[in-house]
Amino acid sequence: MADLDVVVVGAGFAGIYAVHALRSSGLTVRAFEAGGGIGGTWFWNSYPGARCDVESKDYSFSFSPELEQEWSWSERYPAQPEILRYLSHVADRFDLWPHIQLNTRVTAARWDDDAAEWTVTTDDGAVVSARFFVSAVGCLSAYQVPSLPGLETFSGTWHHTARWPAEGVDFAGKRVGLIGTGSTGIQVAPQIAAVASQLYVFQRTANYAVPNRNRPWEPAAEREFKSRYRQYRKEARESFLGVPVAGTGRPVLAEPPEDVQRTFTERWQAGGGMPFLGAYTDLLVDQAANDVIAEFMRDRIRETVSDPVVAELLCPRTFPVGSKRLCQSDDYYAMYNRPNVTLVDLRSTPLESASAGGLSTTSAFYELDAIVFATGFDAISGALRQIDVRGASGVALADRWGAGPHAYLGIATAGFPNMFIVTGPGSPSVLSNMALSIEQHVEWIRDCIGYLGAHGFTTVEATSDAEEAWMAHVTEVAYSTLFPKADSWYIGANIPGKPRVFTTYVGGVGPYGSKCDEVAAAGYPGFALGAP
Ligand code: FAD
Ligand code: NAP
Numbered sequence: 001m002a003d004l005d006v007v008v009v010g011a012g013f014a015g016i017y018a019v020h021a022l023r024s025s026g027l028t029v030r031a032f033e034a035g036g037g038i039g040g041t042w043f044w045n046s047y048p049g050a051r052c053d054v055e056s057k058d059y060s061f062s063f064s065p066e067l068e069q070e071w072s073w074s075e076r077y078p079a080q081p082e083i084l085r086y087l088s089h090v091a092d093r094f095d096l097w098p099h100i101q102l103n104t105r106v107t108a109a110r111w112d113d114d115a116a117e118w119t120v121t122t123d124d125g126a127v128v129s130a131r132f133f134v135s136a137v138g139c140l141s142a143y144q145v146p147s148l149p150g151l152e153t154f155s156g157t158w159h160h161t162a163r164w165p166a167e168g169v170d171f172a173g174k175r176v177g178l179i180g181t182g183s184t185g186i187q188v189a190p191q192i193a194a195v196a197s198q199l200y201v202f203q204r205t206a207n208y209a210v211p212n213r214n215r216p217w218e219p220a221a222e223r224e225f226k227s228r229y230r231q232y233r234k235e236a237r238e239s240f241l242g243v244p245v246a247g248t249g250r251p252v253l254a255e256p257p258e259d260v261q262r263t264f265t266e267r268w269q270a271g272g273g274m275p276f277l278g279a280y281t282d283l284l285v286d287q288a289a290n291d292v293i294a295e296f297m298r299d300r301i302r303e304t305v306s307d308p309v310v311a312e313l314l315c316p317r318t319f320p321v322g323s324k325r326l327c328q329s330d331d332y333y334a335m336y337n338r339p340n341v342t343l344v345d346l347r348s349t350p351l352e353s354a355s356a357g358g359l360s361t362t363s364a365f366y367e368l369d370a371i372v373f374a375t376g377f378d379a380i381s382g383a384l385r386q387i388d389v390r391g392a393s394g395v396a397l398a399d400r401w402g403a404g405p406h407a408y409l410g411i412a413t414a415g416f417p418n419m420f421i422v423t424g425p426g427s428p429s430v431l432s433n434m435a436l437s438i439e440q441h442v443e444w445i446r447d448c449i450g451y452l453g454a455h456g457f458t459t460v461e462a463t464s465d466a467e468e469a470w471m472a473h474v475t476e477v478a479y480s481t482l483f484p485k486a487d488s489w490y491i492g493a494n495i496p497g498k499p500r501v502f503t504t505y506v507g508g509v510g511p512y513g514s515k516c517d518e519v520a521a522a523g524y525p526g527f528a529l530g531a532p
Helices: 013-024 066-070 080-092 183-192 219-226 229-238 259-272 273-277 285-303 308-314 433-453 464-478 509-521
Strands: 004-009 029-032 106-112 117-122 127-135 156-162 173-181 198-203 339-343 350-357 359-360 364-366 369-372 388-390 420-423 460-464 525-532
Touching: 004 013, 004 106, 004 117, 013 080, 066 229, 080 183, 080 525, 117 525, 127 359, 173 359, 173 364, 183 198, 183 460, 198 359, 219 229, 219 285, 229 433, 229 509, 259 273, 350 369, 350 460, 420 525, 433 460, 460 464
Parallel strands: 004 029, 004 127, 106 388, 127 420, 156 369, 173 198, 173 369, 198 339
Antiparallel strands: 106 117, 117 127, 350 359, 359 364, 460 525
16 A cells, blocks of 8 residues: 655755645645755745735635735835745645745656556655655746856855845845846846946847836725635636736737737836737737837837847847746846946857856957856756656656657646646646646646545546647647747747747636536546556
């Protein structure tokens, strides 16, 4: 008999809720977390400026009406320390700590066909068996430092934003080089610029950012909102992005130009990426429509940045707006008006190497005391592939996913019985409000395990046919949009040698949730259920 019903890997939003939901349904559960604390993304990414791009009222658990009433967010967009406090509160309130083992990395997981259980090995040499294996390792937890010749000789300090020291980094009076201008780079740059003597931003690809218009959540507004929280959560589950967004319902190309300007300006003033991008129906499916919003955004950059040469370098031109996650910042572009900030254009002068004193491009040497890598992640499949996962007949997950990750409904993969992947490839995951997508997956997994028990089954496994058909649908929907046009981490383009496969479901959170519910209600077609 297995030691546990379920092993969960990871203790971010997903692992925390998996422990609670599975325990509440009577199962024995242990979560292993590599980090020294819970929180996942919000534990590791403690760089200055780290902040959510989904509003706090949305980026929070909905499973407990009491929790959502008693917890009070201070701001519209919460900063990393507040999210971490929230997750710690959740663990306290639901007594989850005894079921989470910190500082423990899962190194291997092996399915035993005869015993119908998983054997899970951790980096302290311990081995535990479980009937089910739930991956909650995160879509954005395997960080990447690009190979940069000479980095080991750099005499200053360097950090990746996803492994930020808990005690912080003192940049006061320092010359700092920042590599990367994705969501992370755009958040951290103004914070460094405020204290460093000089900040060099090494930009390979210019990026789009909309304002946050962040503000405190006033108690009166909070009280009013919380009186209708339940209804709001229902609307969020049925929405396209996991956040109810009111668009005009019309295509931008059919709208008079002055109305378009007014609509975009109003939404720009209100702040937030989802309402801005959700303004018109064709922005993410028609290049000509996307060009309209792109030009609006470039105009905002030009009117903010005083040096016209710098402004043009900051104007994105190589990918459609929204085909990479839209960045949000209230102070990124304006930062370039500071005398201590220099933009280095890596397109015209690529980065070549590091040395003891700093960084060299093909045309100049930059003397630095510190380097910050905001260079992103081996996303979606990276963290799971770092575990030696072996399914039926010893097949390695890394081999099964050799041509790219895939999973039926984004939650289970053929050949790996009794294994579930929270926000796995083929689900809306990173294109949604992830807190909501995580809850939806965890509840589906809990209910599936409950169904097996209630109907005398012990195993569940996605069939190859169902998985192939689902991934074909995922691909078809993706290629009806502009998403695959970007060289983004969504498609694996940021990792040398990674197969270029778009694996996120862009058909919408609401429709996706309905499909998952239908499968469950129909007794799990597309899954093979087995009894002893
Ligand atoms: P994570 O939070 O990544 O947690 C996974 C955990 O698994 C990690 O703690 C990791 O240490 C652990 N782990 C991995 N492998 C192993 C192993 N082998 N053994 C043991 N433990 C392991 N999403 C949004 O919707 N809105 C946002 O505004 C937003 N902002 C973000 C900001 C940043 C800086 C980043 C990086 C991501 C952001 N995201 C955002 C995405 C974010 O990752 C998710 O919203 C969510 O926090 C993911 O939770 P998770 O539990 O699935 O994964
Ligand atoms: P990212 O979007 O992948 O950006 C990485 C940046 O590093 C890019 O600008 C990239 O340039 C650059 N880069 C990578 N390798 C490089 C190299 N060898 N030389 C020069 N530049 C290099 O990573 P991220 O910014 O960490 O964001 C990842 C995701 O996390 C986001 O998309 C978002 O989903 C989430 N996130 C959200 C928030 C938030 O607002 N709440 C904050 C941070 C992160 P290229 O574009 O040219 O490849």
